[in-house]
Amino acid sequence: MTDRPLLDDLIRPFSSLPLPSQEQRGPYHGTLTPATLLNDIDLPRIYVDIYQQLIQIHTPLTVDHLKTFLEQNTTAASAKKILLLCDPGIHISFNQCSLAIALLACHQNHMDVSLETVNQYRRELPIPNIRTMPPATVAPAAPTKPPSRSTKKPNATSYEWFLLLDQITVKLVPHREGLVFKHTTYTVHSQLHQVSVVRRYSDFYLLWESLLKRFPLRAVPLLPPKQLRNFNDAFLEKRRRGLNRFMNALVRHPCLGKDELVTNFIHHQDFASWFQKAKPSLEDEFVRTTPSMESLRPLIPRDLHDRLRRWQLRLAPALYAYDQMLDVVQRWIYREQANANDMTRFSIILDAMTEAEKLLMLKEQESLHKDQHAMAHSLKTMGSFLDDRWMPFMTKVMEQLQYHRDLCLSFQALLDRKEDLDRAIEYQQHSIPKVTAAQLIIKTNGFANDRPYQRLTKDQMDIMLTSSHIREALQQHRRTFILYSLACEMENLHRQQVYVSILYQDLVQQQITLTKEQHQQWHALMKTLNSYLPPPPSSRPTTPVST
Structure with missing residues (x-):
């Protein structure tokens, strides 16, 4: 006997939902949240400078510190309104501080102080007029050693999470x-x-x-x-x-x-x-996890489709640039390897020539013998330095560039799979397992703890899934999960750029080390060669000429 009341309770919330139009299936318009409003935005430099000055004075930055800063640059009522819009916790994050600065700039420029205004001008944020910075109430923190892997916790506003x-x-x-x-x-x-x-x-x-x-x-x-x-x-x-x-x-x-x-x-x-x-x-992640649509929506950026379009336009030039960089670094390695080989070869030739002429040298030519020996030793040392330290490092640079090129290729493959899945959903060639569909419906109605789908028979599930509203709601749930996954992958790809920054820093530091080593070696060689110079002709003893 069919449990019709239970079935009606499950279908009823979907029966009043209108089928979304094609335009409504496009970019997701969710609720503005302070935590995600300024994500992946190129902020004006003054925003970053203000935050860095605040955290140098106050570590950690709290609500009271931010309130004091706002009250010194605007009225107390406006500062209170800005803090309410930022929805701060105990500590202020970088995104919350940037949002507070943006709202302060809106107030100073006679604009509406709201999240909607910041979102409207998020690509061209107004510049605040900072009159004064809050006085230091605590001493600046003393510099500490870099955190270890076992004790440092990841920080969302820093790049130390990679440790x-x-x-x-x-x-x-x-x-x-x-x-x-x-x-x-x-x-x-x-x-x-x-x-x-x-x-x-x-x-x-x-x-x-x-x-x-x-x-x-x-x-x-x-x-x-x-x-x-x-x-x-x-x-x-x-x-x-x-x-x-x-x-x-x-x-x-x-x-x-x-x-x-x-x-x-x-x-x-x-x-x-x-x-x-x-x-x-x-089974794919959506089927295995059956996520809640309401929990995913706030995590999807409002301009996600615009970001995807820009990423798609950027991928091909980025891959071409990585190929060019790999080719340049490879030729760079070949040149440095050739320099190291030439230095070593030159030192061997000098040693061989010195040994061959050793028995034929006059006493006055001993300084030349020492000069050649010192020159050969220095060239051999610099060639060994290039072989032992510079070449392995440049090989590591090539691997890091190849790593980021692979990341771009994997993201491109993800976009291709996403397009295939979109076409399958559009032409109704993609289906959701019945048990998964039932679980999603139960979660949507808030009955997840009771698991009433376990009391439904196969026929009842078939009846329930024949509703066009339910099928469309399930596919819309799938589309929401697709957008959420893409947003997460773009954020991860952005976070991986920290390795590029570290790579460039290491490359510059290694080049500085190489230059210092070569400078010290050439400088020491110059001192050694100067000490072996023969005396000037005027100071040499002269032999009288007999008549």
Whole structure:
């Protein structure tokens, strides 16, 4: 007997919903929130300078500190209104402080003080007129050492969160295994967990293929392609580097890095056996998690479609630029390698010439012998420095550039999968499992704890899902999750730019170190050569000429 009242209760909330138009399926218009209003916005420089001055005076920055700053630049009533719009907690974040400065600038420029006004001018924020900064009520914090991995907590307004991320090292096992058909194995070491496992390429491929099924709306990193023959040393080294980039991109991803597949791949000694026994679900993330639509909507930026359009226009030039940079760095390495070889070769020639002329040199030529020996030693030292320190660093630079190029390619592949899924939803070629659909409906009605969908039979589910309003609501839920996933991936891609900044800083620092080393070496050589100069002719003893 059909439980009709229960079925009516589930369908009723959807029956009054009008079917959304094509325009309504476009960009999502959610509620403005102070936490996300100024995300990914190029703020005026004065906004950043004010925040840095405030945190230098007050560490941490609290509501009272921000209130004092606002009251010194506007009226007390306006300062109170601005604080209410910022919705602050105990401590003030960078986004909340920037929003307060934007609202202050709106008030000073005789504009409406509201979140809507800031959102309207978010691309061209007004400049505030700062009359005075609050006095220091506490002494500035003393400089401290950089935080360690085990004690530092991630900060949303700084770039120190990357210190907590794991570092994976993939090394090639020297001896190939197998009795008849030899195969290559790799050692995967986790620096954070201090664990090492041995993996074959088939294990990496199983992990990558499963992640694509479980997370079709995530930027799953690229995997080096298969090859059935011609396993020379150059190919194996190129694949090892690709696998190293693949694993580090996984563990740095905020969602993929926490997945059970990645965790067991790093910790379990026999990943293939675990996969067969555990049989993890390969359903996509939306089906497995059945997220609440109301919890996702506030996390989606209002201008998401505009950001996606700009990212799509940016990807091709970015990939071309990375290819050009890789080519330039490769030629840079070749030139420095040639310089190191020439220095070493020149030093060997000088030593050989000195040894050959050693027996034929006169006493007055001993200074020349010392000069050549000092010159050969200095050139050999500088050549060894380039080989031992500069070349490995430049190889690391190439790997980091290749890593970010791979990130752009994986994001491009994500956009392609998103377009395929959009077409499948539009032409009703994509379906949601009935149990998942029932769970989503229950969550929408607020009955998640009672699990009434378990009392529904297959026929009741079929009747419930025949409603066009329910089908459209479920597909709209799917579209909302797509937008949420894309927003998360764009944020992650933006956060990964910290590695580019660190790369440039390391490159400049290494160049400074190289220049200092070369300067010191040439300077010491000059002093040595000056000490070996022969005396001037006027000071030499003269021999009388007999007549």
